[in-house]
Amino acid sequence: MSTVGPDLRMVTTPEHPGLYVYAPVDPRRPFARLAGQPFASYACRCGHVRRGRGRAEVDDVIRESQCHPTTCTRNKASSATA
Numbered sequence: 001m002s003t004v005g006p007d008l009r010m011v012t013t014p015e016h017p018g019l020y021v022y023a024p025v026d027p028r029r030p031f032a033r034l035a036g037q038p039f040a041s042y043a044c045r046c047g048h049v050r051r052g053r054g055r056a057e058v059d060d061v062i063r064e065s066q067c068h069p070t071t072c073t074r075n076k077a078s079s080a081t082a
């Protein structure tokens, strides 16, 4: 049996918004290094989607997941009408 990484297109979408980060860790040295290339996916209800592979891009996706809600027009609209 072979295990395939999760399909990024199915992880986070505007219909299933959120931040998903996958970082394969070497179980023998969990804090020393990653066993493979990490990736991340972030999706917002407004339709904004950001994905990245590699540590630098994953950092960008995580940062965007924190910054985007403050600028998201969908969030502002929903909080204004709610």
Ligand SMILES: [Zn+2]
Pocket (backbone or CB within 6 Å): 044, 045, 046, 047, 048, 068, 069, 072, 073, 074, 075
């Ligand atoms: Zn948004």
